[in-house]
Amino acid sequence: MSALCTDPFGLGSPAGVVPDAVQLTGDLGEGPLRVVLLGTAAGPYPAPGRQGAATAVVVGDRTYLVDAGYGALRKYAQAGLALRDLGGVFVTHLHSDHVADLLTLFLLGWGPANRGVDHQVRVVGPGPDPRDASAGTAGLVEHGLRAFGQDIGVRTRTSPRTHLAELVRAEDVSVDPVPTPVFEDDRIRVLAAAVPHPPLHLALGLRIETEHGVVAFSGDTARSRVVAELAAGADVLVHEVMDPAYYRGLGYSPELLDFLAASHTSPQEVGEVAAEAEVGCVALSHIGPPDPRAVTDDEWERPVRAGFRGRIVVGHDLTQVLPSRS
Ligand SMILES: [Zn+2]
Incomplete structure (x- = not known):
């Protein structure tokens, strides 16, 4: 394959082919609580x-x-998961790399056939930006469903199913840096808090509590004490990570490097946050640079290990983490 195909945006990825993951890796097997890193870029x-x-x-x-x-x-399908079992969606923030498949999930995974969504699903995420009144999570879903009105209308008429507008219940939340309950059902309780991911007005870190353990998410964030608070004692912390040295090597301007540092977390900092929170395991995801040839797993793990003695998982798509494994 040519370099053009493997590096379409000219970001300097090494030549060669990296296949996408198609099946679960990591902690294989069953457990009452499983974390599956579906996408890790x-x-x-x-x-x-x-x-x-x-x-x-x-x-x-x-x-x-x-x-x-x-x-x-x-990736959800390749993980062997069914949309009919979807209990809720939590959106950390409204950057496109976090919501590009939000509508796809429901448009393509809808209806009782093929184990699709046939029940109400809550989608919880940040509300509108008060600075420019751009849509929040509820607006994104509402406008998106309207944009696909022809498709939804035809499918509702030609096969028995409930209209998507009745199934997808999107909710805006507005929280400050103090962890606040935003969702609860018979399986989980979710707390959210604002984390620093400028210039977005609101990005969420999450803590998901279950009777089988706790999973926390940094979302996209600069190093933050809020994440350590959300993740306190968690079994698994899924933390974003960005390697500043890689982008410096690409010749990014000092301003751009400062911007990245103000909105993302270096591997050393991830280790420090994981240690501060005393989590059992930190799983790196939202990895920048995402090309696995640019920074090896060892190179990701080493700086995290400098500050954290617990388990470290360098995330790849379809990596499963069982909280009980050490
Ligand atoms: Zn992101």
Whole structure:
């Protein structure tokens, strides 16, 4: 394959072919609480080997999704998960690399056939930006469903199914840096808090509590004490990571490097946050650069290990993490 195909945006990826993951890896097997890293790439640009940000938290026969970046639906299916078991979707923020597949999930995974969505699903995420009144999570879903009105109308008329507007219940939340409950059902309780991901007005970190353990998510964030608070004592912390040295090597301007540092977390900082929170395991996801040839797993793990003695998982698409494994 030519370099043009493997590096379509000219970001300097090494030559060669990186196949996408198609089946589960990591902690194989069953468990009452499973974390499946569906997509582990940072940033909106399509990258070889990793898809956009999305993680499944599987509690028994119920699946919850945190973010739905590009490729989320396909990875969800490849993980062996069914949309009919979807218990809720939590959107950390409204950058496209976290929501590109949000509508796809419901448009393509809808209806009782093929184990699709046939029940109400709550989608919880940040509300509108008060600075320019741009849409929040509810607006994104509402406008998106309207944009696909012809398709939804035809399918509703030609096969028995409930209209998507009645099934997808999108809710805006507005929280400050103090962890606040935003969702609860018979399996999980979710707390959210604002984390620093400028210039977005609101990006969420999450804590998902279950009777089988706790899974926390940094979302996209600069190093933050809020994440450590959300993740306190968690079994698994899924943390974003960005390697500043890689982007410095690409010749990014000092201003751009400062911007990245103000909105993302270096591997050293991830280790420090994981240690501060005393989590059992930190799983790196939303990895920048996403191309697995640019930074090896060892190179990701080493700086995290400098500050953290617990388990470290360098995430790849379809990596499963069982909280009980050490
Ligand atoms: Zn992102």
